[in-house]
Amino acid sequence: MKPVIKVGVFGALGRMGSEVVRAVEAASDTELVAGVDGPEERGKVLGADVVVDFTHPDVVMDNLRWLVANGIHAVVGTSGFDEAKLAELRGLLAENPGTRVLIAPNFGIAAVLMMNFAAKAAPYFESAEIIELHHPNKADAPSGTAHRTAELIGEARAGAGLAAPPDATTSEIPGARGAEVEGVRVHALRITGMIAHQEVVFGTHGETLTIRHDSMNRESFMPGVLLGVREVAGLPEPLTIGLEPILGL
Ligand SMILES: NC(=O)c1ccc[n+]([C@@H]2O[C@H](COP(=O)([O-])OP(=O)(O)OC[C@H]3O[C@@H](n4cnc5c(N)ncnc54)[C@H](O)[C@@H]3O)[C@@H](O)[C@H]2O)c1
Numbered sequence: 001m002k003p004v005i006k007v008g009v010f011g012a013l014g015r016m017g018s019e020v021v022r023a024v025e026a027a028s029d030t031e032l033v034a035g036v037d038g039p040e041e042r043g044k045v046l047g048a049d050v051v052v053d054f055t056h057p058d059v060v061m062d063n064l065r066w067l068v069a070n071g072i073h074a075v076v077g078t079s080g081f082d083e084a085k086l087a088e089l090r091g092l093l094a095e096n097p098g099t100r101v102l103i104a105p106n107f108g109i110a111a112v113l114m115m116n117f118a119a120k121a122a123p124y125f126e127s128a129e130i131i132e133l134h135h136p137n138k139a140d141a142p143s144g145t146a147h148r149t150a151e152l153i154g155e156a157r158a159g160a161g162l163a164a165p166p167d168a169t170t171s172e173i174p175g176a177r178g179a180e181v182e183g184v185r186v187h188a189l190r191i192t193g194m195i196a197h198q199e200v201v202f203g204t205h206g207e208t209l210t211i212r213h214d215s216m217n218r219e220s221f222m223p224g225v226l227l228g229v230r231e232v233a234g235l236p237e238p239l240t241i242g243l244e245p246i247l248g249l
C-alpha cells in the first residue's frame with residue numbers, strides 16, 4: 001500500500017484553500033499537516049510532503065522560495081505568473097534538485113479540456129477572442145486560465161502561419177477591445193453570483209465555434225488538486241505548467 005501523502009495548505013482560510021483543506025481531510029490517501037493563512041505560520045508545514053498554495057499573486061513567489069529551500073513539493077493554483085517569475089523558479093529548482101513544482105492555471109478537468117480543444121481549433125479560424133467571467137473578488141485580470149488559453153491559441157496560430165485576426169477598429173474607448181495576449185483579444189467580466197467561466201469564440205467565413213466552460217462551485221477544482229498532490233513528486237521536470245502532462249494531453 002502507498003504511504004499516506006502529508007499535505008500542507010497555504011491560504012487555508014481563503015475561498016479555495018478552505019475547500020482544499022476539506023478535500024485533503026476527506027481523501028483516504030492524504031493527511032492534513034497544517035493549514036496556514038499567513039507567512040508567519042509557514043513553519044507549521046515542515047514535515048509535509050506537498051504544500052498546496054492558493055494565496056495571492058503578490059505573495060506566491062515568496063511562499064515558493066521558502067518551500068523550495070525546504071525541499072517541499074508544491075502544487076500551485078495561485079494565478080499571476082509571468083515569464084520572469086517562472087525563470088526565477090526554474091533557477092531555484094536547479095539549486096534544489098529533487099523538489100518539484102506544479103503550477104496549474106486551472107485545476108478543473110473540464111477547463112483543461114476546454115483549453116486543449118481551443119488550441120486544437122485555433123489553426124482553422126481567422127478570428128479568435130476570449131471572454132472570461134469571474135466573481136468580483138478576483139484580484140487579477142485577465143484570469144490565469146484566459147492568459148494560458150491565449151498563449152496556446154497564439155502558439156497554434158503562429159504554427160499554422162495565420163496572420164493577425166481581422167479588425168477594422170480605428171476609433172476606440174480604451175479597453176473596449178479588451179487586452180491583447182499573444183495576439184488574442186481577452187475580455188474580463190467580474191459578475192456577482194459567478195464563480196469561474198470562459199468562452200473562446202472562433203470565427204471564419206460563414207461559421208463560428210464557441211467553446212464554453214463553467215465552474216459551478218469551488219469543489220469542482222478538487223479532483224484536479226488531489227491529482228496534482230498525488231502526482232507532483234513523480235513529475236519528470238522540476239517545474240510543470242498545467243495538468244495536461246498528468247492527464248496525458
Ligand atoms: N488554478 C485554479 O484552478 C484556481 C481556482 C480558483 C482560484 N485560483 C487562484 O487562487 C488564488 C486564491 O484565490 P481565492 O479565491 O481562494 O482567494 P482568497 O482571497 O479567498 O484566499 C487567499 C487566502 O490566502 C491567504 N494568504 C495571503 N497571503 C498568504 C501567505 N503569504 N501565506 C499563506 N496564506 C496567505 C489570505 O489570507 C486568504 O485567506 C487566486 O490567485 C486565484 O486566481 C486558481
Ligand SMILES: O=C(O)C1=N[C@H](C(=O)O)CCC1
Binds near residue numbers: 105
Ligand atoms: O476564482 C479565481 O480567482 C480563479 N482563478 C483562476 C484563474 O485565474 O484562471 C482559475 C479559475 C478561478
